[in-house]
Amino acid sequence: MANIKNDICQEFESEMWLFAAAELPEERMEYWNTHLAGCSKCLTELEEELNAVAVIRESTMIELDNSTFNRMIDNAVKVKRSRIKDIIESIRHYKSGINFYGKTAFAGGLVTIIVVITLIMYRPAPVKSIPAELLDWEGTKINSEIKEISNHLDRFVSNKWDNEVSDISQRLTIIENKLNEF
Amino acid sequence: MNSENEQKLIEKCKSGDSTAFGPLIKVYHRQLLSYLFRLCGNRNRAEELFQETLIKVWKGMNTYSEQQKFFSWLFTIAHNVAMNNLRLRKRDSILVDINPDVLKSPNDPHKELVAIEQNAIVEKAIDELPVKQKRVLLLRMYGEMSFKDIAALTCEPVNTVISHMHYSVKRLRTLLGKYNG
Numbered sequence: 001m002a003n004i005k006n007d008i009c010q011e012f013e014s015e016m017w018l019f020a021a022a023e024l025p026e027e028r029m030e031y032w033n034t035h036l037a038g039c040s041k042c043l044t045e046l047e048e049e050l051n052a053v054a055v056i057r058e059s060t061m062i063e064l065d066n067s068t069f070n071r072m073i074d075n076a077v078k079v080k081r082s083r084i085k086d087i088i089e090s091i092r093h094y095k096s097g098i099n100f101y102g103k104t105a106f107a108g109g110l111v112t113i114i115v116v117i118t119l120i121m122y123r124p125a126p127v128k129s130i131p132a133e134l135l136d137w138e139g140t141k142i143n144s145e146i147k148e149i150s151n152h153l154d155r156f157v158s159n160k161w162d163n164e165v166s167d168i169s170q171r172l173t174i175i176e177n178k179l180n181e182f
Numbered sequence: 183m184n185s186e187n188e189q190k191l192i193e194k195c196k197s198g199d200s201t202a203f204g205p206l207i208k209v210y211h212r213q214l215l216s217y218l219f220r221l222c223g224n225r226n227r228a229e230e231l232f233q234e235t236l237i238k239v240w241k242g243m244n245t246y247s248e249q250q251k252f253f254s255w256l257f258t259i260a261h262n263v264a265m266n267n268l269r270l271r272k273r274d275s276i277l278v279d280i281n282p283d284v285l286k287s288p289n290d291p292h293k294e295l296v297a298i299e300q301n302a303i304v305e306k307a308i309d310e311l312p313v314k315q316k317r318v319l320l321l322r323m324y325g326e327m328s329f330k331d332i333a334a335l336t337c338e339p340v341n342t343v344i345s346h347m348h349y350s351v352k353r354l355r356t357l358l359g360k361y362n363g
Binding site for chain 2 (some may be wrong): 011013014015017018021023042048049052053055056057059061062063064068069070072073075076077079
């Protein structure tokens, strides 16, 4: 019996903080409430743990005095607004005075000049055109070269075959004479 | 502060009313500052981190949703600010900052001395806890965060978080018990 109670108490120890934080399911909370009603050891243990944390918490808590706190709050809320304020102020400042349109015109003119200068300086080189007579001369020359090569080939082919045929017919004549002698 | 008043202040802050920010934070500033101080160990740095937290909270007010408790949301921001800062800089050696409120015993100087000593021991004991145990203890003690939220924030299982809490409190109780004799 004592062993069973010890086991239950050990089990409570492992769930004690969840119980203290009320983070257990309802049935489990009821179960432990019932156990604590009959177990002074667990109840004392729970109370001492919670007291220890409370004492440590209170004794180690620090705080800011009002003026420091208010100064920090002012610094925090200033950050978000000042950016928007700065943008609004800079636009207002730019637009102020009679020179606003003059400034805009000057800036526009300057940009135009810069663009024109850039286009002039980096103009791409024009494509060279070849004269028509040169093209015609080149074409005629190429044609004549092709014709000559063709003629050479024809001569080569016809000469080669004529020589071959002549050679073969000579050989045939020799063979025929030999056969006749035989 | 009851939740209705808090909700009104939150709505005002979201709409840009900076006058509502101070009262909204005032309720929680002790816990936030104490938490930051226990993490970094230096009063001045804790105040810098607190200032940084306030700036982030104000700028991020429109991102807060009622699904999460406002205090938990505050604490999450403070925790992240502290973690980022501690990653970049080495932790200072402990300067034990005595809480003057605890020490006010004008009629009993002996009590005052006892309080100073006890406070110093407790603070040293908290600082000597392993980092993970200390983090859980501080989040629970000052932030009153649920163990489920602490587990989500520290990326640890709930059972591990409970275990950290259990061992850290046991250790502190043992130390305090020794001191009190």
